Amino acid sequence: MDGSGLPETRSTCPYCGVGCGVLLRPDGQGGLAVRGDPDHPANRGKLCSKGAALGETVGLGTRLLAPQIGGVDVPWDRALETVAARFSDTIAEHGPDSVAFYVSGQLLTEDYYVANKLMKGFIGSANIDTNSRLCMASTVAGHKRAFGTDTVPGTYEDLDEADLVVLVGSNLAWCHPVLYQRLMAARATRGTRIIVIDPRRTASCNQADLHLALAPGSDVALFNHLLTRIYEGGALDKSYLQHVSGFDAALCAAYADDLGVTGLDQEEVARFCQAWIGTEKVVTIFSQGVNQSTSGSDKVNAILNCHLATGRIGKPGMGPLSVTGQPNAMGGREVGGLANMLACHLDLENADHRAAVRGFWSSGPLPMAPGLKAVDMFDAVEEGRIKALWIIHTNPAVSMPDADRVARAIATCAFTVVSDVTAETDTARLADVLLPATAWAEKSGTVTNSDRTISRQRAVLPAPEWVRDDWAILAEVGRRMGWEAAFDYAGPAEIFREHVALSAIAGRFGKDFDISGLRDLDDTAYDALPPTRWPVSDAKDGGRFFAQGGFYHADGKARMLPLRWRAPAAKTDRRFPYRLNTGRIRDQWHTMTRTALSPRLSAHLAEPFVDIHPADAAEIGVAAADLVRLASPQGSAILRARLTEAQTPGQLFAPMHWTADYAPTGRIDAVVAGATDPVSGQPESKAAVVSAARFEAVWYGFAVSATEFKPEASYWARARTPAGWRAELACTAPVADWEAEARRMFGLPSASAMVVEDVARGTARLAFLEAGRLVAALFVSPRPVAVMRDYLAGQIDQPGTDILTGLTPADRPDPGPVICACLDVGVNTILSAIETQGLLSVDQIGAALGAGTNCGSCRPELAALLAARVVREAAE
Structure with missing residues (x-):
């Protein structure tokens, strides 16, 4: 069955806080066709490159498919009983503040609600925080x-x-x-x-x-x-x-x-x-x-x-x-998923609010003061004050500041549970218990985007047999800890109705978050719920706030604050003279758990990099494509240098996405200090201080392979390709026998090999074939390797006779590195069209090649290519 006759299902993209609507059609074989929903108010049918590639990220290839204790598959009953018993015992011996939940904007609102209710209402601690602490x-x-x-x-x-x-x-x-x-x-x-x-x-x-x-x-x-x-x-x-x-x-x-x-x-x-x-x-x-x-x-x-x-x-x-960075950062705020919040925008430190929520939940006493915020939480884990930790759908061993220290803290915690869709994250590898959760397109619930629009996520793919929804996992642990009635939910619609009912109490306190107008939603109406902007109440329906005042302080007025500039916490000096800014890139998201599954999304920028001004690069002796070692008082990273005048001298930029699975030395948060805002507790991820120096490798390499491989080198960064994998390598240790090293790395002890080696120059080129077709190749040089990478990545499973040149044959065009990820258009294709067709605008490039006509995020790069041509012509 090809799925062409199956209906489309309306759902919501799982990436950023824009909250784009998507139309999903399964192919009947585990795959998924994705297009933008033209009727969703957030995106009106548009999708970015990540959203357009969602169909490439589903499947079971990297999925966690059974609970594990100590890395061994176990039945659900044993896993859940272990979690409930260890948390109960820890609370009984050390008190409720000895345990913590660290959750995620990837959770649906219903999942988030149950987690917050369990921790604050029944465990009795406010030690629940979220990776949204790092975001908003x-x-x-x-x-x-x-x-x-x-x-x-x-x-x-x-x-x-x-x-x-x-x-x-x-x-x-x-x-x-x-x-x-x-x-x-x-x-x-x-x-x-x-x-x-x-x-x-x-x-x-x-x-x-x-x-x-x-x-x-x-x-x-x-x-x-x-x-x-x-x-x-x-x-x-x-x-x-x-x-x-x-x-x-x-x-x-x-x-x-x-x-x-x-x-x-x-x-x-x-x-x-x-x-x-x-x-x-x-x-x-x-x-x-x-x-x-x-x-x-x-x-x-x-x-x-x-x-x-x-x-x-x-x-x-x-x-x-x-504008927020996660699909349900707003929903997490609504249910009180931060350590200093109560559900429905009620105030944790307000006794009347606590009493109302306690009565509604029929719970024990709620915590009277905020719990541990993210950075403080992992400090408490390191110090042994947190003895049982549950991490849900997030990867703090990569994404937290001072990431190496956070990873060590998790590893030494007395008991750590991780709920996720995969065991292949830096954090999951540190867990005592792993719980397999449903993934996007398998689960049902709601999310709220950056402009208060509640949208439905709907299940469209069958969940693997042994995975469970997050709300169901949390509720079952709650029942096993002794609170059967409070967590006896039949499904997400029932949880949502409870959330709606609690919001009515918030409305009676005069709070903004009131969706009590949805109180009559039965399961059918919940399933059909269209995008709905809150509030939804008898008093107010959607729209904007504050045009006529009506603020939520006791006097009904807004507050303007007296403010003075404060410098970033870390100070530059002779040891650490550069200011490091970290952030996102166009085609990856967070720690790549989902986006790295798509070869298309890895084609644009395939390895971690640092942007550096040419003047700074000259000062430290770095050329374009060299590797650079950044170091701070917290840790270090090795990244590929990109020289650009977009950076101000003295300032560097590096992306946040790479993990130990894709580039071990590219984990940039290892160099970021854990300094936080004294009011919000949010870390300062944009102003670390670092030193920068050229990384002196003995050899550099580029490799392609039909099968997954992990190099052993001082530096490596790998990415999926349509035909397999590619990797950049560099090392400080010499290699005596390149053929033996390549066979070991690729796992090819008996494949036929073509080898060209120049010992005097320190170069080697090796290709491995099976049945006359290329299965792997390695190119080595004492300098960064000059080969046509995208062409080589496309030669896997092709006849390998010309591969060792590393260049495209004269009779074959080389599209070059991908610029438009949506439509897979390379830079050489674009430059050729500009020259041969006389294209003068981004719109003309779009008309000729399609580049820039889908999500449009590559349009600035297209404009830059046109501008470079104008500069070149002027110089000529």
């Missing part, structure tokens, strides 16, 4: 300080109506491409202007009217300056300020701050202020460059201060908009 905790803190609760005021429709959009610490083009395309459409139709505020020049700058490359961490000083110019320029909304307190103190603090710390040209700052003040319909989008800072909460409030002072909030085309 500073926004939560900023919202609560300004608004009285964690409310996102605006909607995505504001991007369609704004006249100016300011991106602060947000590379929207790569990290939220569908929203970026929405912004580009607004620019094309209504001339929306764009300003980017970011220390480095990103893809989002290519269509911007202005880029302010401010010094890392200096956002507060810039927005304080804007506030003073708002005041001097007569742009205050004095009527709206009747709904706001704290203006005078905020303005005094703003005048006391020093714009000079931003390092910006005053004329450019003046242009920014003039544009912001002179444009009523302004949206300020902010993301991790704001949040991931020891002053992240203050950065958020500095932005909010400006919108509150001008009344530009909650109205069409204006307001602050936080």
